Amino acid sequence: MLELQNVNITFYKNTVNERRALQNVSLRLEQGDFATVIGSNGAGKSTLMNAISGFYDIDSGRILLDGEDISYQKEYKRARKIGRLFQDPLKGTAPNMTIEENLGLAYTRGARRGITSGIKKRDHGFFVEKLKTLDLGLEDRLKTPVKLLSGGQRQALTLLMATIVTPRLLLLDEHTAALDPKTAGKVLAITEEIVSKNHITTMMITHNIQDALTYGNKTIVMSGGRIVLELSGQERKTMTMERLLELYSSTANDTFSDKMIL
Ligand SMILES: Nc1ncnc2c1ncn2[C@@H]1O[C@H](COP(=O)(O)OP(=O)(O)OP(=O)(O)O)[C@@H](O)[C@H]1O
Ligand SMILES: [Mg+2]
Helix, strand or coil, X not given: CEEEEEEEEEECCCXXXXXXXXXXXXXXXXXXXXXXXXXXXXXXXXXXXHHHHCCCCCCEEEEEECCEECCCCCHHHHCCCEEEECCCCCCCCCCXXXXXXXXXXXXXXXXCCCCCCCCCHHHHHHHHHHHHHHCCCHHHCCCCEHHHCCHHHHHHHHHHHHHCCCCCEEEEECXXXXXXXXXXXXXXHHHHHHHHHHCCEEEEECCCHHHHHHCCCEEEEEECXXXXXXXXXXXXXXCCHHHHHHHHHHHCCCCCCHHHHC
């Protein structure tokens, strides 16, 4: 489904500030895999997602999606197949447009039907049904400008927009990190539901080790631009936080921050 072969990205090449942000990164996700990604600050997690989405060009290696070589495909082309969410709830939605208009945009964009004027009646009912699944009461606020929503509501809406036309791949970069713990939990539960119901192949960066082991079916651990550990199956099921920290310190040359452990 998704395959990375020896992907490298170096910033500020041949200068004193040279930074090997991705070093020979290889990984493989099967259709429907939900991989969580953890690692300390600067480990290369966001760079990995930026390489896959086409926001950063890779220096060498190959990226395949559904068998298609997308290594050097333009970002906007990949965006038709790849949904993305970031930490900042303000990033994924148009603030002055209503909930309905935002969903309309995501729907037409995803469906590649070109920009149509107005929202069709049929779409209206579809959006109401989709919003109901979030269980946040947003289905009664279709005409509300998105800027009036809370961070959690916006992030849930962004998630809906990114998946309203099922993407081939969903990339989540700490999409709950800016939310309070209760709201973060709710958005994570919604994420899990949408992903599993639609069998969306997903990568989710998190700073929370417990979440990384709880959600999804694989865990990728990064350090210094490399994947230092991959957990799946029985090994992952029986993995404890203590054991993971032990394994991490034996392979990585930095340590997890307290934030990740708490
Ligand atoms: N556009 C850029 N220009 C220069 N250096 C960059 C750029 N983007 C990332 N880097 C560097 O690449 C390394 C990896 O950064 P990255 O953002 O991928 O880390 P991360 O694992 O997402 O960390 P965090 O947990 O803090 O989000 C860091 O050393 C960072 O400073
Ligand atoms: Mg990051």
